[in-house]
Amino acid sequence: MNTATATATARKVKTPKWASDLGLDFSAYRPQVITVNREVAMALLALNTSNRQLSRTNVNTMVRQIEGGKYNTRTSNAIGISTEGALTDGQHRLNAIVETGVTMDLIIVTGCDKMAVLIPNAKPRSFSEYLRQHEISYATILAPMVKTLWMVDGPGARSADGKFQPSWDYGRSMNHITDAEFLDYLAANPIFQDYAKLGSALYSRIGKGLPARFLGAFCYFVDHHTDENGKRDREEFFDRLADGVGLEKGSPILAMRDVLAKRMEDGSDKFAVMQGKFIKAWNAYREGKKVTTLKFNPGGHHPDEMPAVK
Incomplete structure (x- = not known):
């Protein structure tokens, strides 16, 4: 076994019982569709130890979509869990589930490399x-x-x-x-x-x-x-x-x-x-006004206010 493999193996953690009961194995790289309710979402968020800062704007947007019946779960974007047992993707969705109490089926991928979040992914469609x-x-x-x-x-x-x-x-x-x-x-x-x-x-x-x-x-x-x-x-x-x-x-x-x-x-x-x-x-x-020169300055210390259309 080479050094890199040994180091990676040493960092793996045992899958907690609640996750095993759902069929999850943190050590195995595997995508699965899991039914996530508020309790499961809270358990997954407890693994959120090294993620980026939560955006309240993103959470509020998802809450609005979920409550309006507009949130689409049929997507390739998954909840990620690393071999170290850390949440790598999905904190905003999980927080939205906790806040709304809505249960939904989500793709969860275990066995992720936590460093993969640093690798640029496909550019989102405009x-x-x-x-x-x-x-x-x-x-x-x-x-x-x-x-x-x-x-x-x-x-x-x-x-x-x-x-x-x-x-x-x-x-x-x-x-x-x-x-x-x-x-x-x-x-x-x-x-x-x-x-x-x-x-x-x-x-x-x-x-x-x-x-x-x-x-x-x-x-x-x-x-x-x-x-x-x-x-x-x-x-x-x-x-x-x-x-x-x-x-x-x-x-x-x-x-x-x-x-x-x-x-x-x-x-x-x-x-x-x-x-x-x-x-x-x-x-x-x-x-019906006469105008010879049009002026508008949107910047500076005294910017002009954008006029309303009449």
């Missing part, structure tokens, strides 16, 4: 990759557009007391929202796909100065959250933004055309600046 995998058109536009609409039209646009408070501020984190939740939101609103197509068309028409995801989300918001003239005004706004026909000095559309031209020329303005200027141009157009 939301857009998932949509492409399911052959959904305009997936690369639709995926970020759905996330934008989540904040201006969906659950993210509602305050704790239920008030409608849409936010175009891309600085707000959505890391606690799962792709499954975004997918449910898209499934409930299939019309989003039409606006992703519209966003793609407008992106080409106005000179590619603003991303298609924003243009699609903006059009949906205007069509569904402004007054009865919103859609008509939106169509006229983009027509003139594209061709410049009949625009005179002081037209906010003309001012926005200048911004887009400069963006195409030197790429100076970042997206947040472009978005702020665009919304200000739209609002001025809707209010």
Whole structure:
């Protein structure tokens, strides 16, 4: 027996009785489907001696999914236990089971190498990759557009007391929202796909100065959250933004055309600046105000607040 094998063998621990009763053997590298209730989850968590720090955000997300009947256990992601009897993967799922009291069947792999957690695993699929995998058109536009609409039209646009408070501020984190939740939101609103197509068309028409995801989300918001003239005004706004026909000095559309031209020329303005200027141009157009220069500063000591779409 070589030194490495001897060291590994020496580190193995005896499988405790509760685990043996479930059919687990910590010394054997073996995947099994085990029914995990609150008591089993607590016993497994007692093995959590050297894992990474627990993320309450991840646990809360899983609790929300479990309680909503949205948590999918038919996955290749397993609960891991090393030959030393330490939990290597699954602490967030197990904590969620403890908190909800829901019993579920999970894959548990025993005999894991505890150092394997340091080896990079396969890159997780992005939301857009998932949509492409399911052959959904305009997936690369639709995926970020759905996330934008989540904040201006969906659950993210509602305050704790239920008030409608849409936010175009891309600085707000959505890391606690799962792709499954975004997918449910898209499934409930299939019309989003039409606006992703519209966003793609407008992106080409106005000179590619603003991303298609924003243009699609903006059009949906205007069509569904402004007054009865919103859609008509939106169509006229983009027509003139594209061709410049009949625009005179002081037209906010003309001012926005200048911004887009400069963006195409030197790429100076970042997206947040472009978005702020665009919304200000739209609002001025809707209010009949004259504008010659569009300014928006989202940074610094006195940043401008992202305007609401009128």
